[in-house]
Amino acid sequence: MKIPQFIRGNLLLKMTSLNATVIAIRLVVSLFIQRLLAEIVGEAGISKIGQLRNLTQLLTSVSSVGVFNGVVKYVAEHKDDKEQLQKLFSTAFVFVVLSIVITGVTLFFAANIISNYLFTTSEYAYIIKLIAVTIPFIGIHRVFNGVVNGLSQYKKFAKIDLLGYLLSAVLTVILLLQYNIDGALVAIAITPVLQLIVLLYIFIKVLREYIQFSSLQFKVPLARSLLAFSLMSFFSTVLINFVEIDVRTMIVNRITEVDAGIWTAMTFISKNYMVFSAAIFTLYVLPKFASIHTETGFKKELLSIYKTLLPIFGAGMILVYLLRYQVIEIIYPDFTTMAPLFKWQLAGDFVRLGSLVLAHQFLAKKMVRNFIFTELLSLGLFYGLAYYLVGDYGVEGVVMAHFIRYVIYFLVVLILVWRYFRIQKRTIPNDSED
Template identity: 30%
Template sequence: MNPFIKKLKSANLLRVFSLTGISTLIKLVTSYVTVKVLATIIGPSGIAMMGQLQNFTTILTTLGAGGINNGVVKYVAEYQEEPHVLKSVLSNGFKITAYLSLFIGFIIILLSGYLSTLILLDSQYYYIFVLFGISLFFLSINNFFLSVLNGYKEFRMFIVVNIVTSLIGLIFTICLVSLFNIKGALISIVSYQAVVVFFTIIYIRKLGWFKKSFLWGTWNKEMIKKYAFYSSMAIVAAVTVPVSQLIIRRFLIDAYSITDAGYWEAINKISGLYLMVFTSTFSVYYLPRLSEIKDQLTLKSEIIKTYKIFSPLLMGSLILIFILKNIVISVLFSKDFYPVKDLFLWQLLGDFFKILSWILAFVMVAKSMSKIYIITEISFSVLQIVISYFLINSNGVLGATQAYCVNYFIYFVVMLVIFKNILFKK
């Protein structure tokens, strides 16, 4: 039997990859329908506005949870056999999430008019931010519960909840966009995830940890300090990437047009759809697995195994998408988006280096390497903005994808240097 096939069959990583396949397939289908409806009804300029709002909600959703979700996954996986410590992990995590989401939601409501002008360039959309401020508590609590499930490796339940989330998002978006056009699309972004928490509670209500004694204990300074490492990493990641996208999108709008910004947003949507298959497995299996590993030899083995499985799958996916790029555009979007075909080469190359980099970046998250993680996240977000500024001025929207590729190639090289003692030491 081919060694690669044999390796695939025996790998826990592939088993989880297959388990998440159902959820990812449904996400792909629902995302496809959503993008298709939006592209047909609101066009490139509407897609650009949605990108602005999605970047903003990504930042505030992470802030609302205190940036501790990856920490919850790690510590639940690490201490699930120690009930006393686990209670501190869950209760402190739950209280941090609840208090911060309520506080930040209140601030969003107070600044709704200003935020509407800043993000959507028009104060008339203030009600979008009021709705988001109200919804933030519910979606933050839902993300906390999902992180606990992930830490426990409750893969099947985790997948079911994600499927429900995707279906609700699809129904919300189609109904609201059909009724209210661009306004409905914006409302769906900030509200549908808040509804899902009630479905999540139905599924987890009988689990041993879902009780007051686990979720509402006393504050623990040591646990708060541990969460602080993850909070700093998550907040930096949540702020740097969306903020850099906001800035690059404004470069495109100011230098060219909101339609060109819509083309760039479209190619990012395409990347997000197919990379979902890989990133879902990273979150569900790879992070908890890395958190469990105690010695460098096993860690190296897990990283190498992940590269051996994912690299050919990723390369094959990218080649197929490039060959079928015209079909992808016509299926996902509309004829208004055909100029996007010129953006595929550099975007796909950037995606390749991005995933190869993330396999190592997840090690920094799992091992609480907060200082180096924060430095690299900030440095490469700034670098992408700088490269984008010059390449957009010289090459237009194509320059944004070229900058993306160059940035992630350099990032991958730096990741190899950081982990050289683990990867290349005999």
């Protein structure tokens, strides 16, 4: 089947169409797994799975010291400069080794404390210790994945993403059927091992072209540059997962664990379709913005991205909303109180997509203060509004907070990006914050 000319001539549309195929397959598999989880572990089990997934997402950033976006940016900019790439990977290597050791040891010896914090019981301390063992795989996978994204190797990314997801899905189903909730948690803990194996199997030849493994040095020539991305990653990934863990705990304490499971199920659905945009951000938006240095060029590219993505995304979200009862019946047949959450979650995610495209200018131009300010504002608004609204609206108040937060976030990011270009016109253009 031939790809239509208007798609072949547009890199973003080519990525989007390929990504849509991958996401469609993932969604079908995810529907099956989520249905199985709902039937076997129920709302309380879904809540526990949400807690562990937040922890692993947090560790994805911590184990690589948050250098992922830095690797994407510098690989995109210096892919033909072997010397600069060697400096980049030597610095990333030192960062990752130190972080793996510190994080792994901390997790292993504080397993009981962490288990109590996440699950209000030390029963799952063995899961935390298992994750401590897989920390090296998480950190290394994150850095290598940054190379895939920086080179915009979207076809290989699609293969890696899909094969890794399918293998982890099979593992989850097998362990869930044999060991119930414990099996599901173990599957989440060891999934990073499968993901790294898949990435190396598909991408190892390209990695060898850009990373001279035998010449890596225990030196940090790009420490300052990468630490800026580490700082931004702390606020965008680490804190957001802490906040989600605390919000889920707050729902358990103020309402019930069943309601926490309902909200977690809603976020699972959200994350499944938001994966569609996540790959586009790192494969296309970030490298593209990093190469644009004028306001005119930025506006043109931003408008092109919006015209391409927002109609597709919006149409999909309208369809999900219209079919929300069928979605619940298919995936979470007993989670009937989830229906009112859809309108707020979907509206919030649509505004979020537009916001995050714009906010990637902060990452592309290393605008650290602006990035941190907007992330803290977003997280503070979400936690504060969720805590306030849950008293009057129950679990629906949490998704209402999600929507309000991103409306305000979008407006603030828009003002700061506009301000950046106003200042740029009065100064010598550079690749740092004002």
